[in-house]
Amino acid sequence: SYEVTQSPSVSVAPGKTARITCGGRNIGGRSVHWYQQKPGQAPVLVIYLDKERPSGIPERFSGSNSDNTATLVISRVEAGDEADYYCQVWDSSSVHPVILGGGTKLTV
Amino acid sequence: QLMESGGGLVKPGGSLRLSCAVSGFSFSDTIMIWVRQAPGRGLEWVSSISPTTRYVHYADSVKGRFSISRDNANNSLYLQMDSLRDDDTGTYYCARASGDWYADNWFDPWGQGTLVTVSS
Numbered sequence: 001s002y003e004v005t006q007s008p009s010v011s012v013a014p015g016k017t018a019r020i021t022c023g024g025r026n027i028g029g030r031s032v033h034w035y036q037q038k039p040g041q042a043p044v045l046v047i048y049l050d051k052e053r054p055s056g057i058p059e060r061f062s063g064s065n066s067d068n069t070a071t072l073v074i075s076r077v078e079a080g081d082e083a084d085y086y087c088q089v090w091d092s093s094s095v096h097p098v099i100l101g102g103g104t105k106l107t108v
Numbered sequence: 109q110l111m112e113s114g115g116g117l118v119k120p121g122g123s124l125r126l127s128c129a130v131s132g133f134s135f136s137d138t139i140m141i142w143v144r145q146a147p148g149r150g151l152e153w154v155s156s157i158s159p160t161t162r163y164v165h166y167a168d169s170v171k172g173r174f175s176i177s178r179d180n181a182n183n184s185l186y187l188q189m190d191s192l193r194d195d196d197t198g199t200y201y202c203a204r205a206s207g208d209w210y211a212d213n214w215f216d217p218w219g220q221g222t223l224v225t226v227s228s
Binding site: 030031033035037041042043044045048049054084086088090092095096097098099100101102103 | 141143150151152153156163165167168201203206209210211212213214215216217218219220221
């Protein structure tokens with residue numbers, strides 16, 4: 001079945017740009033979605049369909065997806081962005097349709 | 109909104125039934141999932157169910173022990189968990205899918221989670 005991989009951690013200084021990647025074979029041919037999870041809280045959708053932002057998500061959050069890597073980009077990082085970030089892919093043809101990355105801890 | 113309940117402390121080999129009460133959208137048209145998170149670990153998909161239960165799937169780690177179901181008339185999702193093991197400990201979340209089975213589904217919103225602790 002399809003798998004995606006994420007680096008365990010990314011560190012960035014406040015005000016800089018964070019890039020969190022999600023790797024998978026030809027992932028550019030799939031749609032990737034991203035969730036933010038802060039300690040003790042439920043996951044929150046921050047990007048869907050590679051680059052679309054739900055209402056209420058700051059414009060500082062953006063996404064891209066090409067070839068074998070999808071990327072979540074957080075510009076002008078703030079202390080409040082410190083969280084775990086997960087990528088997700090849906091595979092309707094699989095008996096394991098929900099594919100989740102292992103998560104990336106963003107430290108600001 | 110999604111609201112999970114039914115978590116608690118159970119001994120290994122025991123059973124629990126989790127519930128997810130749904131409001132604010134058309135539950136009977138929606139794919140639903142359960143995702144869990146062991147303490148200090150990442151998110152793990154557990155099970156999915158389509159609106160008419162045509163498609164029901166489980167992670168290998170729970171197959172044969174857990175059973176997902178839904179009551180469309182009462183806007184509720186369930187997870188029956190039997191033969192519980194220590195490594196089933198964690199917070200269990202329900203979440204709503206964005207589209208039909210053949211769409212590129214994402215999940216929003218998520219419930220706040222219910223804690224399951226399996227320990228002797």
